Amino acid sequence: MTPDRADPLETTETLAAFPARVTQARGETLEDVAFLSGAALCRLHVVLARVETPGTLLRDRLALRAAEACVAFSGRPERAADLRDAVHLLRPGDLPGPAGETALSWRRAVERPVSAAGMQRALPSLESTRLAAWLDTGSGAPVSRAARVFEAVLTEAPRAEVAALTLADAALARALGWDRVVPLLAPGLGRADLRRRGEDLRLACHRALAESAAEAVRLAGDLGRRTAHLSAVAPKLRAKGAGEAVAMFRTRDAVAASALPLPDRAARRLCDRLVDLGAVRELTGRETFRLYGV
Structure with missing residues (x-):
């Protein structure tokens, strides 16, 4: 999936300003929320293709948000600050703990191109053949494909929420032509959504993506401004x-x-x-x- 050539007068910052019909709309039917998630994902797709978007940094920060959501789903108290400590203050030979493992898993998931081998590096407790089979489960439109992968993982492994969310995001990325995982589903879903199946799950995924993709675009604009300033002061x-x-x-x-x-x-x-x-x-x-x- 190749983005249309962006308007040279547009910037990541202007693209981050979503139309009110997307940000303020509240769809109830599957058709309504599919339109909203599609609009948000399309805008994010354009933003990710822009040279001024710090994609690696954006994915790393979104990975932290996804890890924070997953830790909250498990009922643990750690939040973003704790997860940063667990990852960045880890000494050789130390164990990161359950929350730190979740944060490390998401960071590894976004570092390499989407593949079964890359996913196994993020989810080492699962066999590559099993991961490959799950990644190939989905079919149809991108969000439906992601929802089917999510459902397939939790059907076989009911407690593997991190793996299910990671692989669903990987399936979404592959369907959209993105070479790396962009963590979007976990921050947008609620704990009750993890138990949904079928059309209810697809509806929840569309709602989650409409919100989280729009937020990712706004974050990309903010990080773009900040990294541009960092580059400007670097000569000093x-x-x-x-x-x-x-x-x-x-x-x-x-x-x-x-x-x-x-x-x-x-x-x-x-x-x-x-x-x-x-x-x-x-x-x-x-x-x-x-x-x-x-």
Whole structure:
């Protein structure tokens, strides 16, 4: 699926301004919500194709949101800040815990092109042949295909909600011609929706995608502005390795100073400098073990 050539006068920011007929409409029938989800997915498709959209960063941040939703579905108390800590402050040999495993699973799911092998890296407890069979379950329109994959996974493995949501998003991405998973279903679905089947499930998926795809477009516009500012201030940075550090901030939801390709003190100074320049934000509010992101 190749997007139509975008209007050169349009930007990701203007594309993020959805028509009121999409954002304010409240469809009740399957036909109504299919129109709304289709409109939102079409706009997102165009935004993802634009060169100024930081797609890798967008997917990483959406992966965090999907992980947060999945953790909430399981009844655990961890939220985005806890999941960032579990992933970015993990030391070699440490175990991330159940919530951290969910966050890592979603991050791995968005890192590589959609395939059974890529999905097994994200979901290592499942066999690649089984994953491939699930991915090929769906047929028809993209959202219907995703819903069928979701239902097929939970029919065979009723407690595998993370796998079901990941593979449903993978099926959606494949149907839309996206090379990587864009996490959309988990943030838009409610816990009760996980028990729906058949047409009720398709209706829930359309509603979820109408909301989450529109939110992804808005997030893309925000991240596009922020990464453009980061690129604009990059020439002011004099530290050796600053270019590699900027590249990391442009592709990751969060970065610890210790992960930057600089000595510890220089890395902390660079992060402070970027905060002063308004190019990145400190995400934790702590004095130690800080994380930074655009």
